[in-house]
Amino acid sequence: MQAKTRRTTRAKSIDRAPSDRVDVCVIGSGPAGALIAYTLAERGHDVVVLDAGKRFDPANRERRMEMALRPGHDFVDVWEMGGRRDRYTVSGDRFYQLNRTRVKGIGGSTLHWVGMTPRLHEKDFEMRSRYGLAADWPIDYADLRPYYAAAERELGVAGAEDNPFAPPREEPYPLPAFPPSHSDSIFADACEEIGIQMHSAPQARNSEAYDGRSQCAGYGTCMPVCPAGAKYSADVHVRKAEAAGARVVDRAAVQRLRHDESGEYVESAVYVTPAGETHAQRADAFAVCCGGVETPRLLLLSESDAHPDGLANSSGAVGRYFMEHPSVSTTAELDQDTRQHHIGFPTSESHQFYDHEEPRPGSFTLEFQNTAGSDVHGYDGGGGMGGILAPLYGAEWGDDLLETMRDRYGNTVAVSATAEQLPDAESRVTLDRSTSDEFGNPVPNIEWRVGSHAVETLEHALSIHRNIVDRIDGTITGQTDPRTPGTVAHHLGTTRMGDDPDESVVNARLRTHDVRNLYLASGSVFVTGGAMPPTLTIAALSLKAADHIDSAL
Amino acid sequence: MARLDDRASESGAFTARDLDVLLATADVVYPSAVSVTEEFIETYSVGRVQDREVYRTGMKRAIADVNAYAGRYTGTPFPDLAPSARDQVLREMGVDRVQPEPEGTVPEQVRYYLVNELLYALYSTPTGGELVGLENPPGYAGGLESYQQAPEDRPADE
Ligand SMILES: Cc1cc2nc3c(=O)[nH]c(=O)nc-3n(C[C@H](O)[C@H](O)[C@H](O)COP(=O)(O)OP(=O)(O)OC[C@H]3O[C@@H](n4cnc5c(N)ncnc54)[C@H](O)[C@@H]3O)c2cc1C
Ligand code: SF4
Numbered sequence: 001m002q003a004k005t006r007r008t009t010r011a012k013s014i015d016r017a018p019s020d021r022v023d024v025c026v027i028g029s030g031p032a033g034a035l036i037a038y039t040l041a042e043r044g045h046d047v048v049v050l051d052a053g054k055r056f057d058p059a060n061r062e063r064r065m066e067m068a069l070r071p072g073h074d075f076v077d078v079w080e081m082g083g084r085r086d087r088y089t090v091s092g093d094r095f096y097q098l099n100r101t102r103v104k105g106i107g108g109s110t111l112h113w114v115g116m117t118p119r120l121h122e123k124d125f126e127m128r129s130r131y132g133l134a135a136d137w138p139i140d141y142a143d144l145r146p147y148y149a150a151a152e153r154e155l156g157v158a159g160a161e162d163n164p165f166a167p168p169r170e171e172p173y174p175l176p177a178f179p180p181s182h183s184d185s186i187f188a189d190a191c192e193e194i195g196i197q198m199h200s201a202p203q204a205r206n207s208e209a210y211d212g213r214s215q216c217a218g219y220g221t222c223m224p225v226c227p228a229g230a231k232y233s234a235d236v237h238v239r240k241a242e243a244a245g246a247r248v249v250d251r252a253a254v255q256r257l258r259h260d261e262s263g264e265y266v267e268s269a270v271y272v273t274p275a276g277e278t279h280a281q282r283a284d285a286f287a288v289c290c291g292g293v294e295t296p297r298l299l300l301l302s303e304s305d306a307h308p309d310g311l312a313n314s315s316g317a318v319g320r321y322f323m324e325h326p327s328v329s330t331t332a333e334l335d336q337d338t339r340q341h342h343i344g345f346p347t348s349e350s351h352q353f354y355d356h357e358e359p360r361p362g363s364f365t366l367e368f369q370n371t372a373g374s375d376v377h378g379y380d381g382g383g384g385m386g387g388i389l390a391p392l393y394g395a396e397w398g399d400d401l402l403e404t405m406r407d408r409y410g411n412t413v414a415v416s417a418t419a420e421q422l423p424d425a426e427s428r429v430t431l432d433r434s435t436s437d438e439f440g441n442p443v444p445n446i447e448w449r450v451g452s453h454a455v456e457t458l459e460h461a462l463s464i465h466r467n468i469v470d471r472i473d474g475t476i477t478g479q480t481d482p483r484t485p486g487t488v489a490h491h492l493g494t495t496r497m498g499d500d501p502d503e504s505v506v507n508a509r510l511r512t513h514d515v516r517n518l519y520l521a522s523g524s525v526f527v528t529g530g531a532m533p534p535t536l537t538i539a540a541l542s543l544k545a546a547d548h549i550d551s552a553l
Numbered sequence: 554m555a556r557l558d559d560r561a562s563e564s565g566a567f568t569a570r571d572l573d574v575l576l577a578t579a580d581v582v583y584p585s586a587v588s589v590t591e592e593f594i595e596t597y598s599v600g601r602v603q604d605r606e607v608y609r610t611g612m613k614r615a616i617a618d619v620n621a622y623a624g625r626y627t628g629t630p631f632p633d634l635a636p637s638a639r640d641q642v643l644r645e646m647g648v649d650r651v652q653p654e655p656e657g658t659v660p661e662q663v664r665y666y667l668v669n670e671l672l673y674a675l676y677s678t679p680t681g682g683e684l685v686g687l688e689n690p691p692g693y694a695g696g697l698e699s700y701q702q703a704p705e706d707r708p709a710d711e
Contacts, residue, residue: 063605065692066673066677066692069673069677069691069692070653070669070673071652071653071669072652072653072654072655072665072669073655178697179701180701181700181701182700182701182702182703182704183700185703207697215697216697217694217695217696218689218693218694218695218696218697218699218700219691219692219693219694220689220690220691220692220693221691221692227694228694336704337686337704339687339699339700339702339703339704340687341687341690341691342687342688342689342695342699342700343689343697343700344691347700370700389673389676389677389690389691389692392653392669392672392673392676393652393653395649395650396649397581397582397583397649397668397672398581398582398583398584398585398640399584399585401582401584401672402584402586402684402685405676405684405685406684406685406686409685409686409687410685410686
C-alpha cells in the first residue's frame with residue numbers, strides 16, 4: 001500500500017503533458033529508441049521519447065542485484081515486470097515466458113541483458129540466395145558495416161580480432177577483449193585436439209573505463225543487473241539524448257497511433273499517464289522502437305478504417321515470422337576445480353559452425369560458460385542465479401549448509417549452443433481480444449514455433465558438446481532437449497523488412513511501406529534471425545534509421 | 554509482487570540488543586569455521602542496509618519475533634541462550650521448513666530478514682565465498698583477476 005501511494009505522489013510531480021508538435025516522436029527507450037533519439041537530438045531536431053516503463057534510479061542497482069541473488073523475489077521483480085500492464089497469453093504447444101525476456105523501463109531490455117554483441121555474418125542477409133531458405137534481406141552486410149562500427153563505438157564493445165570466422169571489419173574494437181577464464185583454458189586443449197577453434201566473445205561491457213563508465217568490477221550478476229554500470233544499458237543514450245535536448249517521458253504507455261485523413265501520415269501518438277490522463281503527442285515523424293512484441297502489437301492496436309488489419313499492415317505480415325534463438329546446453333562434472341561464477345559473462349565462444357556450406361544443419365554458436373552450476377541463462381530465479389547461493393532455498397544452515405554448498409560448487413562446466421531458426425508465418429504475435437491489459441487493450445498472444453531446421457541444428461550442436469566433454473574427461477550431468485529448447489530473450493521478425501510491400505512491413509530505409517512518416521526499429525525488422533545475439537544489429541539498424549529520418553525531415 | 558523499496562532514511566537504527574540477536578543468530582547459522590565478529594556484522598549486514606528503512610524495519614521485526622518466541626518458550630532472551638538452544642528455537646518456530654518471504658508469515662520473514670540476511674552477508678563476500686572455494690562470489694565486486702586464475706594460483710592457497 002505504502003509503495004503505491006508513494007509512486008503516485010512522485011508521478012504527480014512530473015509533467016507528462018505532451019510537447020507542442022515536435023520533429024520526431026520516438027516510442028520506446030531501449031537501445032533502438034535511445035540511439036535514434038540521441039542521434040536526431042544531436043543533429044538539432046526536436047525529439048520527444050515516450051516509454052511505458054519507469055525511470056529506474058541507478059543508485060538502487062546494488063539492491064536490485066540483491067533481489068536477483070536472494071530467494072524471496074521472483075526473477076521478474078528485479079525490473080518490476082509483470083502485473084496487469086504486462087499481461088500476455090500464449091497459444092500453440094510451447095509456453096513462452098514473455099516477461100522474463102523483456103524489460104519495460106528507461107533503457108528497455110538492456111537493463112537486464114547479458115550484453116553479448118557480435119555482428120551478424122554476410123550469410124545471414126542472404127539465406128535465400130545462398131541456401132534457398134527463407135528470404136534475403138533488402139540490405140546486405142556491406143550496407144550495415146559502417147553502422148556496425150558506429151554501434152560498437154556507441155555501446156563500447158570489448159573484443160579482439162582473434163576470431164577467424166568473423167565477418168570483415170574496418171577498425172579494431174573500441175575496447176580490448178576480456179581475457180579468457182580459467183574455465184575456458186580447460187576447454188582449450190580439448191577443442192584444439194578435435195579441431196574446434198575458440199576465440200574471444202565481443203560484448204558491450206567495459207574491459208576498461210569507457211565513455212564515463214567504470215571498468216567491470218566483477219560483481220558477476222550482469223544479467224539481470226550490473227551495479228557498476230560497466231555493462232552497457234540504453235539508459236546511457238537516453239541520458240545523452242536528454243543532454244542534447246531531447247525530452248523523455250517515462251510511464252507514458254502509447255495506446256495507439258492516429259493518422260491523418262489520407263491514412264498516409266501518422267499525426268499523433270496517444271498515450272496514458274499514471275494519473276490516468278490521455279494525451280496525444282504530435283510529430284512530423286514517428287519511430288516505433290518497442291521491441292519485437294510490442295512494436296507489432298502497437299500497429300495492430302492502431303487499426304482504423306484506412307488500415308483495417310492494423311496500421312501499416314497491408315501485407316498482413318505484422319506480427320508474423322516471430323523468431324527467437326533456440327538454445328541447448330550441456331553440463332558436466334570434472335575431477336578438478338573449474339572456477340565458475342567469478343564473473344557473470346562468457347569470455348570464449350566458437351563461431352566455427354556458423355558459415356555452413358549446405359542448407360542444413362544451420363548456423364549455431366558455441367558458448368563456453370563461466371557460470372556453470374545453475375541454469376546457464378540464470379532463469380531459475382533468485383538464489384539460483386548465483387549458483388552457490390542456491391542452497392539458501394533449503395532447510396539447512398551452519399556447517400550442513402556449507403557442506404551442501406561445497407558439494408554443489410567447484411567442478412562443473414557448461415557449454416551452450418544457440419541456433420538460427422527460420423521464419424515461419426504461423427509463428428506469430430497477435431492480439432488476444434479476450435484478455436485486456438491495465439489500459440483495457442487486448443494483450444499480446446505469443447505463438448512461438450521452433451521448426452525442424454533449428455531442432456536439427458541443435459541436435460548437431462549437442463553431438464559436438466558430447467565430443468568436447470569427452471575430450472576433457474568430463475561426465476555429462478545434463479543435456480537439454482532440442483525439441484523443447486531454451487530461449488535467450490531475443491524477439492525478432494514481426495515487422496520484417498523487404499522491398500516488396502506485399503511481403504514486408506518496412507523498406508530498406510526502415511520506413512513502413514504504407515505510412516510515409518512511420519519508421520520501425522527493433523528486432524522486429526529482421527528478415528531472418530541468424531544465430532547471433534541481435535542487439536548490435538538492432539543498434540546498427542537504428543543508427544541507419546536515424547540517418548533516413550534525418551534526411552526526410 | 555515484492556517491489557524494491559527505495560525509501561532512504563536513517564530512522565529505526567539497530568539497538569545494541571538488536572545487534573546481540575544478529576550476532577547470536579549468526580553464531581548459529583554461520584559454519585563453525587567462521588568466527589562471528591561484531592565488525593563483520595556491522596560492515597556487511599548493518600552497514601549494507603543502513604539507508605533502507607523498510608528492510609531494516611523487517612529485520613527489527615524478525616529480531617523481535619525471535620526474541621519473543623525465545624522468551625515465551627524458554628524464559629530466556631534469545632542472545633542469552635546456548636547455541637544449541639538458539640538453533641532449536643529457530644527450528645521450533647519452523648524457520649528451517651519455510652521458504653524465505655519478505656511479506657510472508659512470521660517464520661518466513663525470520664527466514665528472510667534474519668537467517669538469509671546473515672547468510673547473504675556472509676556468502677556474497679570473500680569471507681564466506683572462500684569457504685566454498687570462490688573468493689569473488691556473485692554480489693561481490695572482486696575485480697577481474699580471480700576468474701582467470703587457475704586453482705593453484707589462488708591467493709588463498711599460497
Ligand atoms: C535476460 C535477457 C538477456 C539478453 N541478453 C542479450 C545479449 O547478451 N545480447 C543481445 O544482443 N541481446 C540480449 N538480449 C536482448 C536485448 O535486450 C534486446 O534485443 C534489446 O534490448 C532490444 O532493443 P529494443 O530497443 O528493440 O527493445 P527493448 O530494449 O525491449 O525496449 C523497448 C522499450 O519499449 C517500451 N515500450 C513497449 N511498448 C510501449 C508502448 N506501447 N508505449 C511506450 N513504450 C513502450 C518498453 O517499455 C521498453 O522500454 C537480452 C534480453 C534479456 C531480457
Ligand atoms: S561482472 Fe557483470 S555485473 Fe559485475 S561489474 Fe562486470 S559487467 Fe557489471
